[in-house]
Amino acid sequence: MRGCPSQDKGGGLKIRWRRPAWVQIPPPAPIDSFSIYDLFKYDEGLIECLRRVYGKDFNDFLRSLTSPPRRYYIRVNTLRINPGDLLDLLRDKGFRVYVDEVIEEALYFVVEGPFKVPIVDEFVVVDKFAAESVYLGANVYAPGVLGLSSGVRKGCEVNIVSPKGVIVGYGVVVEEPDKVLERGRGILVKTLVSYYKAPKLHELEEYRLGYFYEQAYPSILTVRVLNPLPGEVIVDMCAAPGGKTTHIVELTKGKARVIAFDHSKKKLEKFRDNLRRLGLEEFVEVYRTDSRYLHLDYPWLKADKVLLDPPCTALGVIPKVHDEKRYIDVVNSREYQKQFIKSGYHILKPGGILVYSTCTVTIEENEEIIDFARKVGFKVIDVGFENVGSRGLEGYEFSDLVLRFHPHVHGTTGYFIALLKKT
Numbered sequence: 001m002r003g004c005p006s007q008d009k010g011g012g013l014k015i016r017w018r019r020p021a022w023v024q025i026p027p028p029a030p031i032d033s034f035s036i037y038d039l040f041k042y043d044e045g046l047i048e049c050l051r052r053v054y055g056k057d058f059n060d061f062l063r064s065l066t067s068p069p070r071r072y073y074i075r076v077n078t079l080r081i082n083p084g085d086l087l088d089l090l091r092d093k094g095f096r097v098y099v100d101e102v103i104e105e106a107l108y109f110v111v112e113g114p115f116k117v118p119i120v121d122e123f124v125v126v127d128k129f130a131a132e133s134v135y136l137g138a139n140v141y142a143p144g145v146l147g148l149s150s151g152v153r154k155g156c157e158v159n160i161v162s163p164k165g166v167i168v169g170y171g172v173v174v175e176e177p178d179k180v181l182e183r184g185r186g187i188l189v190k191t192l193v194s195y196y197k198a199p200k201l202h203e204l205e206e207y208r209l210g211y212f213y214e215q216a217y218p219s220i221l222t223v224r225v226l227n228p229l230p231g232e233v234i235v236d237m238c239a240a241p242g243g244k245t246t247h248i249v250e251l252t253k254g255k256a257r258v259i260a261f262d263h264s265k266k267k268l269e270k271f272r273d274n275l276r277r278l279g280l281e282e283f284v285e286v287y288r289t290d291s292r293y294l295h296l297d298y299p300w301l302k303a304d305k306v307l308l309d310p311p312c313t314a315l316g317v318i319p320k321v322h323d324e325k326r327y328i329d330v331v332n333s334r335e336y337q338k339q340f341i342k343s344g345y346h347i348l349k350p351g352g353i354l355v356y357s358t359c360t361v362t363i364e365e366n367e368e369i370i371d372f373a374r375k376v377g378f379k380v381i382d383v384g385f386e387n388v389g390s391r392g393l394e395g396y397e398f399s400d401l402v403l404r405f406h407p408h409v410h411g412t413t414g415y416f417i418a419l420l421k422k423t
């Protein structure tokens with residue numbers, strides 16, 4: 001038996017869950033020993049829908065969802081520090097960090113891996129969110145823990161395993177599990193080897209000082225496409241946790257009127273934390289509301305620019321250690337998104353601009369929404385940025401005007417950006 005001090009009983013698959021008592025999980029195994037169809041439980045309708053987008057590349061697309069972005073990006077809070085100065089501070093700390101070729105306030109680290117993760121007998125099962133963090137090198141914290149194999153105690157070497165049995169890392173248990181789990185916070189396992197490795201930035205002084213915001217590349221690009229200017233009235237319809245709103249404030253140097261809406265109480269709390277950390281609270285008006293009815297509930301709104309980054313099926317978000325979705329989720333999401341488009345149209349001044357973005361790849365939630373927007377009265381304008389990502393899928397009048405990112409092609413989140421003008 002490998003992995004534990006004075007181990008007396010077998011590890012095995014029977015695991016101790018936090019509650020109730022004992023549950024079975026599939027035998028832990030490395031991610032590449034799973035078939036992609038075991039990891040991605042998509043119904044027939046959704047598979048067809050994705051085949052319409054990716055055709056013969058469908059399997060490449062699906063497999064690529066288990067890889068993280070090739071580059072791990074942060075966006076510099078330019079109201080606090082210059083990109084060059086932050087670059088120097090991080091390099092002085094030993095990080096290999098670079099300036100993006102196109103967006104000067106974007107810095108990136110190269111994600112390392114895949115690594116070979118040692119396999120031991122004991123394991124800790126964590127939820128999907130925690131598994132996807134550990135997969136990139138994070139430690140295991142109490143709230144993410146779902147269960148333990150029978151011999152896990154302080155000092156054990158363990159595998160960290162997703163609820164589907166995918167091994168995402170290997171590490172050592174740093175405290176008696178009962179104590180940590182009882183307390184409900186703190187580190188249970190220090191991760192020593194993870195499948196991939198991204199820098200751990202939250203412990204840095206520079207993070208605490210609000211010098212940067214971690215953000216996927218296409219998300220950073222979205223606000224660049226919006227091109228917010230000082231003096232404008234800018235509405236972010238689905239703003240929390242504020243990744244894009246805070247970028248708008250930074251690019252306009254706090255000199256635009258930025259009005260941010262979101263519906264979720266919990267995410268708005270996270271938004272306020274982010275505004276506080278970045279020192280941008282005074283530059284944003286934040287409201288909790290259902291943004292599908294902004295034109296009715298806030299009849300005074302007259303925006304020059306609107307950012308619409310609505311909820312979506314997030315099929316492009318990477319890495320995923322597993323996923324489960326149905327085609328009906330896509331359809332529901334599309335119908336919901338249409339309602340925001342209408343409300344976005346009403347709150348814009350004539351000639352105003354709306355940027356629509358999603359972190360998903362379906363035609364329903366992207367091209368079909370743009371078709372709908374044209375019927376509502378929007379005209380599609382070129383997003384610019386010729387040398388990044390790809391243009392839209394073929395077969396639409398506006399194919400050459402919109403941007404798409406594909407995980408298996410660009411090594412980024414799967415993403416869509418369109419620029420619309422109210423006519």
Ligand code: SAH
Binds near residue numbers: 310
């Ligand atoms: N733009 C954000 C991410 C937005 S994710 C960023 O860059 O950080 C989509 C957001 O839409 C979520 O925060 C969710 O709470 C919000 N949302 C969902 N339904 C909504 C509704 N009906 N009205 C307003 N916000 C909504």
